[in-house]
Amino acid sequence: MDAPDRQRTNAQDGVLRRLWATETRTFKEHLLRLDIDSRRLRFSGAVSDDFLIDYSANALRRAFAVFGYFADGKLRAVTELHGAMYSRTGEAAFTVEPDYQGLGVGTRLMGRVVLAARNRGMRHLVVSCLRENARMQRIAARHEADISFEPGEVIGTLHPRRANGFSLFQETVAETEGLARAMIDVQTGLLRTA
Numbered sequence: 001m002d003a004p005d006r007q008r009t010n011a012q013d014g015v016l017r018r019l020w021a022t023e024t025r026t027f028k029e030h031l032l033r034l035d036i037d038s039r040r041l042r043f044s045g046a047v048s049d050d051f052l053i054d055y056s057a058n059a060l061r062r063a064f065a066v067f068g069y070f071a072d073g074k075l076r077a078v079t080e081l082h083g084a085m086y087s088r089t090g091e092a093a094f095t096v097e098p099d100y101q102g103l104g105v106g107t108r109l110m111g112r113v114v115l116a117a118r119n120r121g122m123r124h125l126v127v128s129c130l131r132e133n134a135r136m137q138r139i140a141a142r143h144e145a146d147i148s149f150e151p152g153e154v155i156g157t158l159h160p161r162r163a164n165g166f167s168l169f170q171e172t173v174a175e176t177e178g179l180a181r182a183m184i185d186v187q188t189g190l191l192r193t194a
C-alpha cells in the first residue's frame with residue numbers, strides 16, 4: 001500500500017514498536033520520504049537528502065529510544081526520545097509521513113514516548129516545534145503540556161507521571177509485542193528476498 005485510503009486507515013491498526021540500531025536503513029528511507037514541509041517542521045528549517053542521510057546514520061544509537069509506526073510492514077512514522085542517562089528531562093521529536101498525517105498516528109506515538117519517559121524516571125518531556133505547527137501543539141496540549149512561546153518556536157513541556165507497577169507492565173507488554181512483530185517483519189523480509 002503506498003497511499004493509504006484515508007477513510008479506512010486507522011492509527012490503531014498499524015504496529016508500534018521500538019526501532020533497533022540495525023534498522024538504520026529503514027529509518028533513513030522513512031526520513032527521505034518526508035516532503036519539504038514535513039522536513040522543515042521537524043528540523044526547523046529546510047534540509048537536504050544528504051542532511052537526512054547523515055542524521056539517520058547515528059540517530060538510532062544516539063537516541064535514548066526510538067519507536068516506529070509500521071503500516072503493512074513499512075515504517076511510516078517515528079518518535080525519538082533524546083536525553084542523557086538518568087536525566088529527569090527528555091526531548092521528543094516526531095516524523096509522520098505526509099500520507100499518514102492527521103490520522104491519529106502522532107497522537108499514538110506521543111502516548112508511547114510518554115510511557116517510555118515515565119518509566120525511565122523523566123519528569124519533564126520537552127517537545128519543540130515551529131509556531132505554525134498546530135497539530136504538534138494540539139497533541140502536546142492534549143497531554144497537558146505547559147506551553148511557552150519563544151521567538152519563532154513553541155516549547156511544550158509535558159510532565160509524565162511517576163512510574164508504577166502498571167506503567168511498567170504496560171511497557172513490558174508493548175515491548176514484548178513489538179519484539180514479536182519485529183521478528184515477524186524479519187521473517188517476512190527474508191521470505192520476500194528469497
Ligand SMILES: CC(C)(COP(=O)(O)OP(=O)(O)OC[C@H]1O[C@@H](n2cnc3c(N)ncnc32)[C@H](O)[C@@H]1OP(=O)(O)O)[C@@H](O)C(=O)NCCC(=O)NCCS
Binds near residue numbers: 093104105108133
Ligand atoms: C506534527 C505531527 C507529528 C502530528 O502527527 P499527526 O499524526 O499528523 O497528528 P494526529 O492526527 O495524531 O493529531 C493531530 C491533532 O491536531 C488536530 N489538527 C489537525 N490539523 C489541525 C490544524 N490545522 N489545526 C489545529 N489542529 C489540527 C487534529 O484534530 C488532532 O487533534 P484531536 O486528536 O484533538 O482531534 C505530524 O503531522 C508530523 O510528523 N509533521 C511533520 C513533522 C513535524 O511537524 N514534527 C513535529 C516537530 S518535532
